[in-house]
Amino acid sequence: MMADKNELYQEVFHAFFSLFAGRFLPPPVPLLQTSDGLKAPDLGTDTDAKFPSVFLVNAVLSSVLPRSAAAFRSLPYDCYCRSVQPILSRRICKNCGLYHASLTSLKDHQRACGVHEVIQSVRPVRVAARRQRELMAIIAYNDAEDAEWIDEDFLDLAGQIPVSQILYTLTLSLLLRLLKH
16 A cells, blocks of 8 residues: 555656656746737736746746846746845845745855855834744835744844733733723
């Protein structure tokens, strides 16, 4: 029984890797029909482009990309995600060009990659939650806000009220309200 499952997994993985040689799915890229054929719009532009099948994108990716995407060694997965576009360059390793979805992942990678660049601290609008050494920080980028789990070392919390203090204050105010009633 176990041998059958292993054989099935091997067949499925072999089929997947035959379609996606890089072991990763290609990034979702919107496409437009132009007089020159299918083309991806420039990064950061609002168009009525549609996101096609991952198989089509995989087949035509390099031939449809705009010049604005040529700055990347490999196209970041979130390249066409509007909320992430302003911070893409901060999440790419300067040594190998690998994109990381979070600053914490980038920091860990840079240690392994041999990059000794200091990642600038981020001042959050507020801290929403805490887990071990990471904080869920609400960060303002241009006109939008983004929630992200960030290692404490990357946050500039000067003047911020610690999460534990906020929880303590909320608990105290709830107890006082209950005692009044």
